[in-house]
Amino acid sequence: TSLRPRQERPALQKLLELLLPNLERKDPRQFFAWPVTDSIAPGYSSIITKPMDFSTMKQKIEDNQYRTLQEFTDDFVLMCNNAMTYNQPDTVYYKAAKRLLHTGLRTLTAEKVRPYVPTIS
Numbered sequence: 001t002s003l004r005p006r007q008e009r010p011a012l013q014k015l016l017e018l019l020l021p022n023l024e025r026k027d028p029r030q031f032f033a034w035p036v037t038d039s040i041a042p043g044y045s046s047i048i049t050k051p052m053d054f055s056t057m058k059q060k061i062e063d064n065q066y067r068t069l070q071e072f073t074d075d076f077v078l079m080c081n082n083a084m085t086y087n088q089p090d091t092v093y094y095k096a097a098k099r100l101l102h103t104g105l106r107t108l109t110a111e112k113v114r115p116y117v118p119t120i121s
């Protein structure tokens with residue numbers, strides 16, 4: 001809950017610092033490593049209202065901006081969905097995003113990760 005003092009969150013932060021590289025390895029061509037710019041993707045910033053990428057997620061972990069695993073998962077899903085919104089289905093980016101979303105969610109919902117999901121107290 002929001003009343004939980006910050007220092008009690010290191011367990012979550014440590015978990016996210018372990019999970020992020022696991023997800024990044026699923027993007028070997030690093031299409032999701034950095035923010036997409038309008039120069040490489042014309043009109044991107046006017047089509048995608050909430051951009052997200054792995055470097056931003058890493059910064060948010062370091063800044064302790066994730067209160068729950070679900071918030072981290074939501075950013076991951078947002079990042080993949082952005083790519084499936086901007087890019088046509090027949091592009092390398094759309095296909096990479098679809099595969100990343102599928103394999104990444106399998107990691108994030110794996111049994112061994114679930115104990116770290118705080119139960120609703």
Ligand SMILES: COc1ccc(C(=O)NC2CCC2)cc1-c1cc(C(C)=O)n2cccnc12
Pocket residue numbers: 029030031032033034035036037040041082083086087093
């Ligand atoms: C950080 O984003 C990128 C970094 C590098 C590359 C890249 O190496 N593209 C080469 C593969 C054919 C050119 C592509 C992207 C890229 C990601 C994306 C996403 C994620 O939509 N994208 C969309 C349109 C054009 N380029 C991209």
